[in-house]
Amino acid sequence: MKYLLVALLVVHGLIHLLGFTKAFGLAQPSQLQAAISRPMGILWLGAALLLIVSAILVLLAVQWWWAPAAVGVVLSQVLIFTTWNDAKAGTIANAILLIPIVVAALGAAPWSFRSLYNQEVAVNLAAHSQPSKLLTAADTAHLPPVVQRYLAFVGAMGKPQVVNYRLRFSGALRNQPERAWMPMTAHQQSFVNPPARLFLVESSLFGIPFNAFHRYVGADATFRVRLASLLTMVDAYGAEMNKSETVTLLNDMFILAPATLIDQRIHWEELDPLTVRATWTNAGNTVAAVVSFADSGALVNFVSDDRFMTSDGKSYQQLRWSTPVEDWREFDGRKLPARGETIWTLPGGEFAYGRFELQAVEYNVTE
Template identity: 45%
Template sequence: MGKTGYILLALLAISAGVVYFLIESRGLRTQYESGIRRMQKSTPAAAGTVTERDIQDLPTLVQKYLRVAGAVGREKIRNFRVVWDGALRSDKSGPWMSAVILQENFFNDYSRDFYLTAFMKGLPVSVWHSYQNQQATMQVKIASLISIVDLKGEELTIAETVTLFNDMCLLAPAALIDKRIRWRTVDAQHVEATFTNGKYSIKARLKFRENGELIDFISDDRYYLTAENKLRRERWSTPVSEYREFAGRRVVSRGEAIWHLNEGAFTYGRFLLKSIEYNVMPN
């Protein structure tokens, strides 16, 4: 390799280092971690275990799910920390983007922080969803410098309330004993839930296998982000295909996210659970 080649390699290395520094020091990752620290400080430890008495007023299908999930007899959930491998696309014909996702939810004063990194057209993209104090925000940046999405408001908060409840159902079944959830049995496979957090209430329908596993979550209260960065209420579902045991709890390990649009349904997200930790306390 000649001198020019070494210079080019050095410049590429420097550029990569600058991008990495910007992402770590000025990007959404920093805000994500700051939000989690706030919740760690304000959230008390989980008190007690989930008992048969705690679940006795739930629909039979939900009781069976909590037993199958290993929630009964284990600690109530303060929070969980998750790492996902994911693949995402913006529309039915769009290319899939591989993504690494970090997420942490708290259950005393409900919160959800979700941080995603991917490459779009060769450029690093970071996404931060935050739901704290009954308010949601969503930001997307390229190379931690160029903002391409910056959303907040009532519609986004309703949408993220759906996502928060979806997390509870799929990843934290023990949290379903919360009195802020109202239940209605629909038939032998389905229940309807109304989840309320502050002034926001959303509905979802849950579908279960005969063995008690939850296999789908459907809601008409989530909002789809259009190409014009507008939010539009659409049906949303998250069918799941695999379960695994993590620290004695049996939870979903592989699933999809689907938009059911007037112009046709399409899968926009595929997710593989890499790790999950419950009741993570501050260092």
């Protein structure tokens, strides 16, 4: 869909150059029989540039591509009206372009999840302080040996303690085992003390954009999904969601911000030299996970029975949830898994519903 949109913007823009060439005598296109003055020719050129620039912005994934595109389409339609007999077919292209432009504009509206996510990030950044000391052996002395080895493996020792972390993912999602994967991008901003997690997913369903917003701030967690920033498809909240997102927070601590495992609220149980059970309480929710490691010190898998699956935000099913990871790389001076999956264990077997590839990470961001 992205490249079809780019192609339509470029072709429609290039066609508008015909009006400019005729106005300045550079060519006499047979498609335009009506006379075009030089001032009008400048407007034809302006419409062409607006549409072509919009196409470039779409390719660069610039969120506000729709703004110049909207101006270009309006200007294009005004020019078409002035040469209706010759250019009326361009109305079809403008009508087609108007659909993704309106959808993208709604995605940037103040009530959109993207806007709400940005507002929440700004509010929480203002309320959280920056780290004051480095992570030392004294901070990790109470941890099981395998977890200490893990912190050394990821390169957390001797670096600033983590107070927040920001990430960008690519990947794919599906909501049923038999469904096709839907490509997605995701943005996450998390905070350590007090814990908070903001997670925004951008994807599309049958070519129509949809956003999902996980918000866990204070004691309350919500999960909402909207189609085209207008139609709410899922609105999940309550005790099950609070507990589920507490599991997700603990999972993030292990996989995305291992330096935060020094949290004194985590109770540790060594199951064997390479496996621990971690139990953590936050905002009245106590959750546990079994975490396994490789001989190298790398984390292999995180498994919890305290998470709930929901497809509509109304009915919940408590199932085993696991997140195997692989392909360890360096991000912002620390080693993290570049790829991972999120898996439900259903009665009929495992159901991988999310595939994530880490694109960028920043620790202790300030803006």
